[in-house]
Amino acid sequence: MKSVVLPNYNRNVLRAILSLEVRVSEKPVPVGDEVLVRLHAAPVNPSDIAFIQGGYQIVKSLPAVPGFEGSGKVEEVASGLEDWLGKRVSFFVQDDKSGAWSDYLVVKECDLIELHEDMDMDQAACLAINPFTAYGLFDVTGAELSRAVIVNAAGGQVPAFIRSLAQEHDVKVINIVRSQAAFNKLKSNGEAYILLESEEGFAAKLKELAHDLEATIAFDAVAGAQSGVLFNAMPPDSELVLYGGLSNKPVSELSTMDLIFNDKMVSGFNLSAWKELIDNKEFKAISESIQMKFITGKWETHIRSDFSFDQVTEALKSYLGDMSGGKVLLKPSKI
Ligand SMILES: NC(=O)c1ccc[n+]([C@@H]2O[C@H](COP(=O)([O-])OP(=O)(O)OC[C@H]3O[C@@H](n4cnc5c(N)ncnc54)[C@H](OP(=O)(O)O)[C@@H]3O)[C@@H](O)[C@H]2O)c1
Numbered sequence: 001m002k003s004v005v006l007p008n009y010n011r012n013v014l015r016a017i018l019s020l021e022v023r024v025s026e027k028p029v030p031v032g033d034e035v036l037v038r039l040h041a042a043p044v045n046p047s048d049i050a051f052i053q054g055g056y057q058i059v060k061s062l063p064a065v066p067g068f069e070g071s072g073k074v075e076e077v078a079s080g081l082e083d084w085l086g087k088r089v090s091f092f093v094q095d096d097k098s099g100a101w102s103d104y105l106v107v108k109e110c111d112l113i114e115l116h117e118d119m120d121m122d123q124a125a126c127l128a129i130n131p132f133t134a135y136g137l138f139d140v141t142g143a144e145l146s147r148a149v150i151v152n153a154a155g156g157q158v159p160a161f162i163r164s165l166a167q168e169h170d171v172k173v174i175n176i177v178r179s180q181a182a183f184n185k186l187k188s189n190g191e192a193y194i195l196l197e198s199e200e201g202f203a204a205k206l207k208e209l210a211h212d213l214e215a216t217i218a219f220d221a222v223a224g225a226q227s228g229v230l231f232n233a234m235p236p237d238s239e240l241v242l243y244g245g246l247s248n249k250p251v252s253e254l255s256t257m258d259l260i261f262n263d264k265m266v267s268g269f270n271l272s273a274w275k276e277l278i279d280n281k282e283f284k285a286i287s288e289s290i291q292m293k294f295i296t297g298k299w300e301t302h303i304r305s306d307f308s309f310d311q312v313t314e315a316l317k318s319y320l321g322d323m324s325g326g327k328v329l330l331k332p333s334k335i
Pocket of ligand 1: 045046047129130133152153154155156157158159177178179182221222242243244245246247248269270271272322323324325
């Protein structure tokens with residue numbers, strides 16, 4: 001089988017990308033609670049970029065196969081897991097010895113999502129992380145009860161699912177983007193509230209809007225000084241939820257007085273930790289309802305193009321050149 005392999009972590013993203021190799025090895029054998037999945041496709045996410053730079057929470061032994069999610073078909077199973085044989089699945093994988101950018105990989109049973117027969121396999125490749133993250137962010141904050149929320153990096157996929165959930169519950173969304181292209185795209189999609197983070201008076205405009213609309217929750221994927229701008233813009237009794245660190249900077253500029261006197265809160269969200277709070281039955285029900293959103297066309301991950309493992313450098317450069325332009329998928333080479 002072929003896999004994309006990272007020989008060394010490198011803070012310099014271009015060097016990290018250029019160091020990726022395609023290697024041939026034996027298929028792994030599933031043991032214990034594992035199944036062997038034959039990959040259909042795996043996306044490139046911001047966490048993969050942080051991972052190859054050695055800047056992510058997950059650090060694997062080297063050489064390592066990147067990729068934390070994908071879709072495929074179960075081809076072999078460890079003893080006792082025969083019910084999974086032949087099933088189409090989405091999966092989440094963070095194990096040291098396994099990565100999604102591979103023809104075959106072993107996945108733990110608890111990290112499999114059984115797919116509905118009508119679920120598209122390319123969409124399923126991007127199912128295990130972002131849609132559940134948007135759902136989980138709404139769940140933990142009770143955002144459906146708020147009047148308005150703020151999202152930054154708003155051209156990305158998690159914010160797109162957050163907007164859809166917000167619309168379902170009649171919650172308004174203030175979108176923040178960093179590029180004019182992402183601004184224009186959201187505008188043409190009919191978004192009412194969009195701010196460009198570089199525009200003059202950005203912090204003041206955000207504050208006015210957040211107070212007018214009563215935006216009491218901010219979902220922050222950027223961090224750095226922007227966390228402070230979001231936090232300080234919201235009215236009393238608000239919550240800033242950090243779920244990404246796209247700026248690669250520590251959270252800063254939070255108003256101390258707001259923290260002390262205005263009952264504002266800062267929290268973090270991690271999908272894996274949220275999933276651990278949910279039992280199997282509830283997770284299955286959530287998975288079913290999320291898959292139905294895709295099947296009925298209500299939700300869609302915007303996928304720009306797909307690349308073979310041999311084109312991994314091109315794929316990552318293309319993704320980083322226009323992250324709001326949609327996901328790129330890595331697919332096994334056709335045999
Ligand atoms: N905590 C969790 O459990 C969890 C789970 C899933 C995802 N996440 C995080 O959620 C975030 C969004 O992921 P995604 O898959 O939705 O992203 P995506 O669809 O790949 O898009 C990334 C978006 O972020 C924007 N962006 C990138 N760097 C930025 C920066 N420094 N400042 C402002 N905007 C920036 C991009 O804008 P341009 O087009 O201008 O580049 C693009 O709109 C990531 O940080 C990811 O790690 C966290």
